[in-house]
Amino acid sequence: MIKLVYRGKEWELKAGMTARAAIKKVGLDPESVLVVRDGQLVTDDTILKDGDEVRLIAVISGGAQNCFHFEGCPGR
Amino acid sequence: MRQHRLALCGEHFTEWFISRTQRAIERYGMFGPEDRVLVAVSGGKDSLALWDVLLRLGYDVEGLYINLAIADQQYSEESKARVEQFASERSGADFQIVDVKKTYGKSVLELARERRGREVCSLCGLVKRHIMNRVACERGFAALATGHNLDDEAAVLFQNVLRWQTGYLARQAPVLPSTHPRLARKAKPFFRFYERETAAYALLQGTDYIYEECPHSKGATTILYKELLNRLETRSRGAKQQFYLSFLKTRREEGLFSGPREKLDLGECENCGQPTTAPALCAFCRLWGMS
Ligand code: SF4
Ligand SMILES: [Zn+2]
Numbered sequence: 001m002i003k004l005v006y007r008g009k010e011w012e013l014k015a016g017m018t019a020r021a022a023i024k025k026v027g028l029d030p031e032s033v034l035v036v037r038d039g040q041l042v043t044d045d046t047i048l049k050d051g052d053e054v055r056l057i058a059v060i061s062g063g064a065q066n067c068f069h070f071e072g073c074p075g076r
Numbered sequence: 077m078r079q080h081r082l083a084l085c086g087e088h089f090t091e092w093f094i095s096r097t098q099r100a101i102e103r104y105g106m107f108g109p110e111d112r113v114l115v116a117v118s119g120g121k122d123s124l125a126l127w128d129v130l131l132r133l134g135y136d137v138e139g140l141y142i143n144l145a146i147a148d149q150q151y152s153e154e155s156k157a158r159v160e161q162f163a164s165e166r167s168g169a170d171f172q173i174v175d176v177k178k179t180y181g182k183s184v185l186e187l188a189r190e191r192r193g194r195e196v197c198s199l200c201g202l203v204k205r206h207i208m209n210r211v212a213c214e215r216g217f218a219a220l221a222t223g224h225n226l227d228d229e230a231a232v233l234f235q236n237v238l239r240w241q242t243g244y245l246a247r248q249a250p251v252l253p254s255t256h257p258r259l260a261r262k263a264k265p266f267f268r269f270y271e272r273e274t275a276a277y278a279l280l281q282g283t284d285y286i287y288e289e290c291p292h293s294k295g296a297t298t299i300l301y302k303e304l305l306n307r308l309e310t311r312s313r314g315a316k317q318q319f320y321l322s323f324l325k326t327r328r329e330e331g332l333f334s335g336p337r338e339k340l341d342l343g344e345c346e347n348c349g350q351p352t353t354a355p356a357l358c359a360f361c362r363l364w365g366m367s
Contacts, residue, residue, distance in 0.1 A: 029303070029307060029310055030310055031306035031307075032271075032272075032303070034275055034279065036279070041086065041276055041279055041280060057275065057279065057287075059121075059272050059274075059275040060227070060271065060299060060302050060303070060306075061120055061121065061122065061271070
């Protein structure tokens with residue numbers, strides 16, 4: 001089995017699939033997360049082996065304080 | 077193609093990321109080695125990554141952190157702590173803090189409460205833009221650099237297209253020249269990077285950035301647009317990049333959105349001197365009831 005951890009949630013899946021497939025399987029979008037295994041960033045075509053524990057890091061920022069909502073007309 | 081970049085090992089990815097930033101800066105004439113550059117830092121991954129890369133490339137940069145007192149100051153304190161930590165770990169990483177409440181007497185949230193009907197984010201955006209521009213101009217920086225990435229730009233483009241905001245479509249660009257002495261040149265050296273790439277860069281450098289989003293960003297349409305574009309990207313790789321970069325190319329080559337727009341009649345704000353289309357005070361100064 002492999003384990004996926006994301007924002008306080010956990011999933012257990014069968015080993016042998018790629019990280020990308022695992023991400024899709026739990027209903028997340030592979031484009032919006034990064035995959036970290038044993039503290040190392042890995043690509044999403046990495047095959048996850050039995051016993052792997054993988055942490056998913058969300059990459060969408062809507063909010064750090066320089067966010068761009070309402071980017072308006074300069075000088076207006 | 078992109079997949080290969082993230083497949084580079086950490087060291088090569090870092091090298092690739094830095095040299096690609098340098099190429100963007102040169103190719104788009106954002107700023108030069110002699111220029112002083114103000115980089116807006118929020119404590120998030122993009123702005124800290126940008127600050128890091130510009131320092132490594134040897135640019136003369138200084139950070140600007142704007143304390144907006146978000147979530148009763150707690151969110152702002154946490155993001156400020158990331159900025160301070162980043163600066164303490166590098167030599168030459170100087171930065172200035174502008175505290176909105178201390179400087180102008182009210183926080184953005186207090187302003188929003190007074191003016192019901194105006195969203196926090198729209199006030200926040202106005203306040204940030206004004207302060208960044210003011211600091212850049214007053215202290216003679218050649219350019220103001222922000223960490224906007226390709227996903228940010230694509231989401232804004234998506235929004236502008238949905239509403240056919242031709243004025244914004246004419247101006248959205250990786251670099252905006254200064255068209256007035258009190259209007260800073262603006263540059264986005266990361267505009268060709270996917271958000272995953274800037275996040276990967278920050279992670280690989282071990283940067284401790286603020287991971288949580290601003291509490292006010294919940295439900296923001298721009299986040300929804302990012303999610304939609306990511307779904308497209310997952311279906312067809314390169315979609316986001318094509319959407320934004322082809323827009324820039326087509327606009328340039330075919331002269332789109334340059335048609336008959338009323339020439340903006342820019343006057344100067346009587347209080348702060350920044351350019352404005354309003355008759356007396358700019359939108360920022362009107363907010364605080366200045367005269
Ligand atoms: S989400 Fe809104 S309130 Fe929060 S930093 Fe962005 S613009 Fe400001
Ligand atoms: Zn003004």
